[in-house]
Amino acid sequence: MRDAAYEILLIQSFQRLTGRSLINPWHLEQPLVSHGVEADPIFRYANAAALALWEMDWDAFTKLPSRLSAQDDSAIQTDRSRYLAEAATQGWLENYQGIRISAKGHRFRIAETILWTVTDAQGLRHGQAALIGRVERLD
Secondary structure, three states: OOOHHHHHHHHHHHHHHHOOOOOOHHHOOOOEEEEOOOOOOEEEEEOHHHHHHHOOOHHHHOOOEHHHHOOOOHHHHHHHHHHHHHHHHHOEEEEEEEEEEOOOOOEEEEEEEEEEEEEOOOOOEEEEEEEOOEEEEOO
């Protein structure tokens, strides 16, 4: 079930870090995902476009460790981890791209993606999010 309070955190942290507006995340055409702060972060948010892209429903997606959204390939996982760490250090970055895989095994490239750290007004970290600008199906 969608968490309205978390959607507000996504909107506010995106605005604070990028200076850009993020309006009505659930209905965006662009996929938007976010994971939590666990040692092996679990997705805690996906808008309708992201759920369709990953071919999953809310319940399944929000139980998925975010690392499993990418192929189990050491180069892909290393690249993903490096960019997530960079976004955590800087607060945000743009133009990220990478290969992902849906629940049904379809591969796709995400590009023109903005990664940011989801924080509240006091600076407490709640996770990281990705607003995907472009998707290219690979199979």
